[in-house]
Amino acid sequence: MRGIAGAPRHGIRPDRSRDPWAVREAAGVVAAPGADAAAVRAGVVPPASASRAAAAHAARARRARPARRRVLDRPRRHGGDRPAACRARRGGRATRPRLRSLLRAGSGSLGHLATWPENRLWVSADGSTGIAYRLVGEVVVTVSDPFGATGDPEAAFGEFLAFCDARAWTPVFYSVHEGWRAVLAARGWRSLPVAEETTLDPAAFTLSGRAMQDVRTAVNRARRTDVVTVDASWTALAGPLRRQIVAISEHWAADKRLPEMGFTLGGLDEIDDPDVQVVVAVDAQERVVAVTSWLPVWESGALVGRTLDMMRRAPDAPNGAMEFTIAESIEAHRSAGLRRTSLSATPLARPAEQAGVAVLGAVLALVGRLLEPVYGFRSLLRFKSKFGDAAEALHLVYRDPMQLPAIGAAIARCYLPQLTWGSSLRLLRG
Known part of the structure; x- marks a missing residue:
């Protein structure tokens, strides 16, 4: 940690x-x-x-x-003005140049999650494809889509499955897009939706129209009060801004019963990365009112988009501070010529009855209820819809329904790593 x-x-x-x-x-x-x-x-x-x-x-x-201790550990704490470079101690494999090279060849909207601590990296024999995953017991939970210059996805999947089978591991592909889901479906794998990703084209983004009224009002209010945005990498931000961001994140975590997730939603730990854009809203007194981080989206070596990750606002921030920060970020993406802005995937926001698989759906619903007071996934999904309604389903893809209990327990531990296996199994039983 x-x-x-x-x-x-x-x-x-x-x-x-x-x-x-x-x-x-x-x-x-x-x-x-x-x-x-x-x-x-x-x-x-x-x-x-x-x-x-x-x-x-x-x-x-x-x-x-x-x-007696709670099963769930306390939130992570930070001090000083920037996260320390402790990543190599716990997730050193995630910072290797080989991984960065694969991501630049083609990352998809969520590929940068592969750089986060605790993720492992598998690379195909020809070096063209990478898959990030977490090993929980004997279950391999992949982190979104494969990445790289994948010319033959069928061959890459076959090689990865052979890698897992040789170790008696159970693979499950988590939060994959439709194209990759279809490749596995052709092999007879089954799937269910587990998240929704809101995407938009920065070039077509506009504040006009009734649907954008709330965002437009927030932007106008911020500009009237001389709130501006600053964007840079974490290390390039001025020290006073970094210290305020740390304080805001500490305040956010202090009231939470759970730690920052670090699985599909990042936090302060993950922004200390030269490829991550940090956008900070600052008022006329140079106080930080809101902060967002944006992960890179690469294609053939070129930066083509950004994906929203961390969102934090000061306790006394004016209404609409986050809407203003995101709207200004999208405008910056348009000015930079980026083709895609993703407001990221919102996990565990679908009701259990839509999952279609009773056991796994019940587990995901229960994990969602545990995390809802902290992360507010359903309200987050509604918030993101203010900027557009182009939502794409992300899927969990599995091979055998008999594996669903183990898969459910493994995913619960990915989101809540402080859970013991016994507690995970109790989640399964309700």
Whole structure:
């Protein structure tokens, strides 16, 4: 879990707290007795003397821990003026040049999620196609569509499925677009909709018309009060702006029962990326009133679009601050000649009765209800519809209905990684 350089780390996860080796992120990675000497010298694991400090740390953590802990951990905290570069420690495979090269060849609207921590990368034998995934138990949950210069999607899928089958893993493709769903459907796979993505053409975007009245009012109000937008990468933003954004995000997280997701919705951790555009609305007193982040969409090496990710507003922000920030971002995309603006996928917003699969639909509905007070997926879907109604369904694609209980538990843990397997199975039983 990423944090600010020099800030204290989180405590031990509930399901690993009795394992002194599991405190490696809190007290430094420790070498197990008999660890390979070459690995120690290479720095893969530090000397075994670190184990005593780790064990002591674990003992102190157990004594300090309350008798009963919630299954869901507390929100992530940040301090200082920017996220620290801790990603390599937990998700180093996500920052490799090979991944960035594949994304630039063709990322799709959600491909940049592959760079986020906890995601693994599979690459086809010919190096043309990448698939990002998370391994939860024996279930492989892919993160949206394959990416790269995929000339033969059927061959890429066949190779990836052979990769999973050789390891006795159960693959499930999550939040894939219609084109990729159709390729798997031709193999006899089944699917159900799990999210909706709102997209628009920046060149055709306009504030005129009755449907845009709320957005137009918000833009006019902001301009009358001298609110402007600033866009840059995270590191290029001025220090005072970064510190205010961190404070806003901290305030947002403080009242939440759940941590930032980091699965299909990013947060402060994910904006420290040179390819991510941060758009900040600032008032006449140079106070940040709202902030958004935009992921890149690549095609044949060219930036062709942006996808909305993080949205945060100051507690005292005027009404319409977020509408203004998004509208100004779309205008900037048009000025940059981008062809596509995606307001991203809104997951878990469909009612369970539309899912069509009783077991999995019930699990996704229950996870959605748990997350709704924090993320407001259904209200978020309504909010995005203010900017256009071109919504495309994203699908979950699976091979065998007998695998649905395991798939449901795995997806629940992707959204709520602090859940134990037992808690995930209890979700299945309702």
